[in-house]
Structures are given as C-alpha cells and as structure tokens.
Amino acid sequence: MIRLLACLLALLPAPAFAHGGEDHGDGKASAAAAVVAAPRFETASGDFQLVGILDADGHGLTLYLDRYASNEPVAGARLALEADGRPLAVVDTGDGVYRVDDANLAAPGSREIIASIDADGVQDVLLGKLAVVAPAATAPAAGAGAVAGWWSVLGAAAAGLVVGLLLGRLRAPGGAAALAGAALVATAAWQAAPAFAHGGEDHGDGQAVAAPAGAGDAPSRLADASLFVPKPAQRLLGLRTRLTASGDTPRTQVLPGHLLADPNRSGRVQATQEGRIEPVDGAFPHIGQHVEAGEVLAWLVPLAARLETSERQAQLAELDSQIRLAERRLARLQPLAGSVAAGEIDAARTELAGLRERRTAMGSGLAAREALRAPVAGVISHTALVAGQLAEARETLVEIVDPAAWWAEARVFDATLPTRIERAFAETQDGRAFALELRGVGFQRRSQGLPMQFRVVDALAAPAAADARGTAQRLAGLSAGEPLRILVQSREQVRGVRLPRDAVTRGANGEPVVFVQTAAERFVPVRVRFEAVDGVDVVVTSGLAGGERVVTVGAALLAQVR
Incomplete structure (x- = not known):
C-alpha cells in the first residue's frame, strides 16, 4: 500500500516556479509597446x-x-480660438507659437475648434476637432492570487504531516483507509498550488503594453515608412517646404573638369641664366604673401666659368690701361686748345668716354646681381627660393595667382556641344557652385577629347550674400588643379519639377528620395529620378506631380529618423 501511494504522488503535477532573465515564449517576438x-x-x-x-x-x-x-x-498673428463655442484666451509666445491656458480642455470628450487668423493682411478661419480619450483603468494587482496560492502550499505541507502520522498506524484497523484519505487531501492541495513567476522577462504572451500619453511626441518612422514629426521637432530641425510645379528646364550635361589660374592675371618667375639665389633684405617671400607687380622677390647672382672669369678680368685690366692712356692724352691736348685743332681734342674726349662705358658694362656683367621681379600683382601660390640655391636657366622659382580670377577646363567628346551651350556652371567637391562663361574650344584632341575652357564669373549665392561680400571673398578657397563638375546647359528642354539640390536625399537602400508633407506632422518618402540643372537646382523627371509640398530644407535630417 505504501509503495502504491508513493507512485500516485510521484505522478501528480508539481507547481511551476519561474525566475527572471530568460524568454520562455515560443520564439515569436512580443508586441512592442504602443506609442x-x-x-x-x-x-x-x-x-x-x-x-x-x-x-x-x-x-x-x-x-x-x-x-x-x-x-x-x-509670428505676430492675431489668433482667436473657440472650443464648442466657448472663447479661449490666446497668448503669443513668439516664433509662431501660441498658448491657451485652460485646464477644461483636458476633460475627456470631443470638442469643435474654430480658429480665426489674421496675419500679414490675410484672414482665414480654420475648423478642427480635439478629442481627449479617458485614461484606461488600472489592471488589478496579482498579489492576492499569489497569497492564496501560498496558503494552498501550506495546506499541502500540513496534509503531508498528517500522512506521516498515519503511516505509523498502517497496521491498525482502518489504517489504510485513513492513509488513503490523507493522500487525497494532500493531492488536492498540491494541485491547487499556483505557478510562481517573477522578474521582467517575456513569457511569450504577445500582449502589447500601452505607453502613457505623450510618450509618442518624438520623430519616428511608422510601419508604412512614413514619418511622424511633431511640430516642436519641426521647429528644431528648421523644416521648410515648397509647392511643386511642373515645367520645362534646359537639359544639362555633366563634364569632368578642373580649375586653372587666369593666364591674364597670373605669372611665373623664372631664372634667365644659371646663378645663385640670394634673399632681399635677408628674407624670401612665402606662400600666401601678396605681392605687387614689379616687386623684387630675390636676387640672382650669375655663375660664370673660371676661364671666362679670367678672360673678363684680363679685358678689364686692358681697358683700365687704355683709359689711363686716354686720360693722359686728353690732358696734354687740352692746354694746347689754341694750337691744336678742336676736332682732335673732341676725339680724345669721346674715346675716353667710350672706354669708361665699356669698363662699366664689363664690370657690371662680371659681378652684378639680377633682380627677380613679380610679373603681376597677386598671391604667391608656389615658391622654390632657398638661400644659396643654384638655379638653372628657365627654372620656375615663384608662381603668382590672383585668387579672384579663375578659369575652368573640361574635355568634351561631342564636337557639336560647344555650339549648343546656353549656360554653364561649375560645382566643387564641397558643394560650392559658380557661374561660367565660355572662352573657347581647342581643335587638338587630348585623350580623345577637345579641351574647352571657361572663365569663372562669380559664385552662385543668395542675393543678400552677393551684396554683402565681394567677388574675391565669394571665390576664396579655390585652388589651381581643383577637380570640378562642369554642368553645361543646352537649348534642349526637359519637363519636370525643379527643386533645390538639397531637397533630394538618399533612402535606406541608397536610392534618391524626396519627402512630401501630406499632413501637418506627417512626411512620406517618395522615390524620384532627377537630373542636375546647375550647381544649385535639380529637375525631378519622375515621381512627383504638381501641387505637392516637398521638403526643401532639412530633408537630410528627416532621412536619419528611425
């Protein structure tokens, strides 16, 4: 009998005890908390x-x-608000933000909102509805059931003690029946014991947990890939939109190119002969230094061979001897002015002057320094001047450029394109754009392309910036050899929506997208195809229609919302 009861107790289900730190679900992700x-x-x-x-x-x-x-x-609008016909006091807090202090608006229910607006001479009346949902009832705590379960366990333990006492009376009359009754009591208590769980783990029930009101007032990407961007976040991001309109735009072709210094306002300083470099007043000019045309940048001391130097020195000695003889002859003839012909005295005087000039010229050629002067005014972009340097003839020692005068060069493979150019622009790698003026096209191909040169007219900037800064400042930061994207507009037209270049960004998979504002706080990414127009605008050829509100400022920030 004892063995039979032990087997029955072993087959009974035991209470389940769970602990934190693991997932006991069926592998399915639990539902995210509702925002x-x-x-x-x-x-x-x-x-x-x-x-x-x-x-x-x-x-x-x-x-x-x-x-x-x-x-x-x-900002500064006159705004009047009514809720279900009840006027509300509106306070202007600045920057297009207004406040209504009324605690009655938080009461559950739906209210009709009427807003009267008067701003910049435009009057309008807007209708809306404010719905406030009553807060959900708090779920009852599970502590009461747990306490009752513990009482069941204690009852099972007491039943076990009774079983132990009865085991000693198995041999007494009716002992087996008493033991069987105690076993049934213990079994009932054991099965009534609850399953215990604790910790914050997921047990795979898949139920969503509601978030408190206001938890969703942050930019987020919704399930349909659209973006929810609350108005406070829009103000921080500075989002701006533009109503689209379809039209014709000149077709643009993009050519690789690079910057050149304007040959009319740049120059080089080269050595005319072999010589040694010496500084002016103990200092050489440096890169970035502004120089004027004709300014002496360095001295070049000519180097002559030893034999040539000896020959010149001998010639100088001979000239010195001839000069002394000519001086003595002139000194003898001058006192005899009345008895000697005047022509003979003049001839002696002329001979002496010629000898002295030859002596001066030969002496200066032997020991004089040559001044290396700046051919144009500008800024030094390259210098190879070093004290004691031996320069070769035709060696470039200094290069000077004008930072406000640049040319651009591109290679074109279609010989007819230059005849169809309407306008041209250049774009640097950092996104700066400049207007170009065609100067000419070469007739000798290089790398299968014809060289085409432009003059950089001015930077493409807003009118306010153009008025505030000069051309030199707007062109500052450019350098010779800098790579460019040269955009050439032809007379052909392409139809599409013209937008600022910054309105087009890249989606998660790298494809070009724009963001369309479909509601006050909702933005939808739209895949588009576009062509460059100039360094500032693009034309969207597919994906957009007229009358849509496209984000033109802050699109790159919206693309980062997750």
Whole structure:
C-alpha cells in the first residue's frame, strides 16, 4: 500500500516556479509597446496650417501656426480660438507659437475648434476637432492570487504531516483507509498550488503594453515608412517646404573638369641664366604673401666659368690701361686748345668716354646681381627660393595667382556641344557652385577629347550674400588643379519639377528620395529620378506631380529618423 501511494504522488503535477532573465515564449517576438501621442488637433487651408497639442499635465494647449506652402512659422498673428463655442484666451509666445491656458480642455470628450487668423493682411478661419480619450483603468494587482496560492502550499505541507502520522498506524484497523484519505487531501492541495513567476522577462504572451500619453511626441518612422514629426521637432530641425510645379528646364550635361589660374592675371618667375639665389633684405617671400607687380622677390647672382672669369678680368685690366692712356692724352691736348685743332681734342674726349662705358658694362656683367621681379600683382601660390640655391636657366622659382580670377577646363567628346551651350556652371567637391562663361574650344584632341575652357564669373549665392561680400571673398578657397563638375546647359528642354539640390536625399537602400508633407506632422518618402540643372537646382523627371509640398530644407535630417 505504501509503495502504491508513493507512485500516485510521484505522478501528480508539481507547481511551476519561474525566475527572471530568460524568454520562455515560443520564439515569436512580443508586441512592442504602443506609442501614444499627446491629444492634438490639426487643421489647414491654402494659406495656413495650425496644430494644437495638449499639455501632458492637461493645464493648457500649445498652438503652432505655419504657412501652408512653406511650413514657415507665422509670428505676430492675431489668433482667436473657440472650443464648442466657448472663447479661449490666446497668448503669443513668439516664433509662431501660441498658448491657451485652460485646464477644461483636458476633460475627456470631443470638442469643435474654430480658429480665426489674421496675419500679414490675410484672414482665414480654420475648423478642427480635439478629442481627449479617458485614461484606461488600472489592471488589478496579482498579489492576492499569489497569497492564496501560498496558503494552498501550506495546506499541502500540513496534509503531508498528517500522512506521516498515519503511516505509523498502517497496521491498525482502518489504517489504510485513513492513509488513503490523507493522500487525497494532500493531492488536492498540491494541485491547487499556483505557478510562481517573477522578474521582467517575456513569457511569450504577445500582449502589447500601452505607453502613457505623450510618450509618442518624438520623430519616428511608422510601419508604412512614413514619418511622424511633431511640430516642436519641426521647429528644431528648421523644416521648410515648397509647392511643386511642373515645367520645362534646359537639359544639362555633366563634364569632368578642373580649375586653372587666369593666364591674364597670373605669372611665373623664372631664372634667365644659371646663378645663385640670394634673399632681399635677408628674407624670401612665402606662400600666401601678396605681392605687387614689379616687386623684387630675390636676387640672382650669375655663375660664370673660371676661364671666362679670367678672360673678363684680363679685358678689364686692358681697358683700365687704355683709359689711363686716354686720360693722359686728353690732358696734354687740352692746354694746347689754341694750337691744336678742336676736332682732335673732341676725339680724345669721346674715346675716353667710350672706354669708361665699356669698363662699366664689363664690370657690371662680371659681378652684378639680377633682380627677380613679380610679373603681376597677386598671391604667391608656389615658391622654390632657398638661400644659396643654384638655379638653372628657365627654372620656375615663384608662381603668382590672383585668387579672384579663375578659369575652368573640361574635355568634351561631342564636337557639336560647344555650339549648343546656353549656360554653364561649375560645382566643387564641397558643394560650392559658380557661374561660367565660355572662352573657347581647342581643335587638338587630348585623350580623345577637345579641351574647352571657361572663365569663372562669380559664385552662385543668395542675393543678400552677393551684396554683402565681394567677388574675391565669394571665390576664396579655390585652388589651381581643383577637380570640378562642369554642368553645361543646352537649348534642349526637359519637363519636370525643379527643386533645390538639397531637397533630394538618399533612402535606406541608397536610392534618391524626396519627402512630401501630406499632413501637418506627417512626411512620406517618395522615390524620384532627377537630373542636375546647375550647381544649385535639380529637375525631378519622375515621381512627383504638381501641387505637392516637398521638403526643401532639412530633408537630410528627416532621412536619419528611425
């Protein structure tokens, strides 16, 4: 009998005890916590869009008023608000943000909102609806069931003690029946014991946990790949939009090129003969130094062979002797001016002057220094001047450029393209753009292409920047040999939507996309195809239609929202 009861107890199910740190589910991911944004309303017209967001503490409403087409904040507007016919006091806090302090707006229910706007001479009335949902009831705690379970376990333990006491009376009359009854009691208590769990682990039930109100007021990417960007975040990112319009744009061809120094305003200093370099006043010019035309940059002391030097010295000695003889002869003839012909005296005087000039010329050629002068005014871009340096004839020692005068060169493989050019632009690797003026095309191919040269006219900048800075400042930072993308516009036309270059960004898979604002706080990425127009704009040939609001400022920041 004892063995039979032991087997029965072993077959009974035991209570389950769980502990934290692992996943006991079936391998399926548990549902993410639901993200709930703060109660809000939005309304828009052809001129304005208005978003109202209820405070997390329910004390009031924050209003964001923007231009519908550009998403630009509307500051200083006269804004009147009504909720279910009840006027609300609106306070302008600046930068297109307005406040309504009214705790009654946080009460559960739906309210009709009427907003009257007067800004910059434009009046409009917008209608919206603010819906506030009552907070969900708090789930009951599981502590009561756990306490009851513990009482069941204690009951099972007590039943076990009773079984132990009865085991001693197995041989007594009715002992087996008593033991069987005790076993049934213990079994019932054991099966009633609960399963215990603790910790924050996932047990695979797949239920979502609701987040508190306001937890979703942050930029996020939704399941359909669109973006939810609250108005406060839009203000921080500085997002701006533009209403699209389809039209014709000149077709553009992109050519590789590089910068050249303007040959009319740049120059080189070369050695005319072999010689030794000496500084001017103990210092050589340095890179970046501004010099004037004709300024002496260094001295070149000619180097002559030893035999040539000896011959010149002998010639100088002979000239010195001839000069002394000529001086004595002239000294004898001058006192005899009345008895000697005047022509003879003049001839002696002329001979002496000629000998002295020959002596001066030969002496200066033997020991004189040659001045190395700047051919143009500008900035030194290269120098190879070193004290004691021996320069070869025709060796380039200094290069001078004008930082406000540049040319660009590209190679074209279509010989007819230069005849069809309407406008041209250049773009550097750092995104700076410049207008170009065609100077000419060569007739001798290099690497199968014809060289085509342009003059850099000016940097492409906003009118305010163009007025505030001179051409030299706008062209600062360029260097000879810098690679360029030269955009050549022909007379052919392509139809599409013209947008700023910064409006097109790259999606997660690297394809070009633009962001279209479909609601006040919702942006949808749209795949597009585009062509470059100049260094500032592009033309979208597919993917967009007219009348859509495309993000033109801040698109790269939206692409980073996850």
